[in-house]
Amino acid sequence: MKGCYCLIIHVERKTKIKIGKKLGEIEFKKGNYVYVGSAMNSLESRLKRHLSNEKKMHWHVDYLLKNDNARIVKIIYNVSAKKVECNLSKYLEAQASYISDFGCSDCNCNSHLYYFKNRKKAIESIKNAYDSIAMDYEFFKI
Secondary structure, eight states, X not given: OOXXXXXXXXEOSOEEEEETTTTEEEEEOSEEEEEEEEESSOHHXXXXXXXXXXXXXXXXXXXXXXXXXXXEEEEEEEEOSSOOHHHHHHHHHTTSEEOTTTTOTTSSOSOSEEEESOHHHHHHHXXXXXXXXXXXXXXXXX
8 A cells, every 4th residue: 555644743842852863953842743754665554653662763753753742643644656745745834834854855845844733723734735636535543
């Protein structure tokens, strides 16, 4: 199963987290972050990996999710061989603030991590992003 996904990550309180070597320490505000990713080999395995606490630190989002103040609260995804990760990301960029260079080292996007104070607004923005590209989406059971 191939596709793209949006992780909604709740950060319980303001915290500084070291994100890999290149990005260094970043201060995360309390609130909700949307991370946009893709899995063009095994979508379900990728989502389960993100939900797991036992993993090697590979992607920027791994460092965020390892922190005790951060947890995935919802996942919205699509199943498709068409990679729409950057389309979703560009839509969200117009809706929210972002952390520069987060999760986008393999594309030309400014970021793949977006901040929303309000979770409902984050969910609506993701739905609208999918609607803007006429792509069906589903909610992953956590």
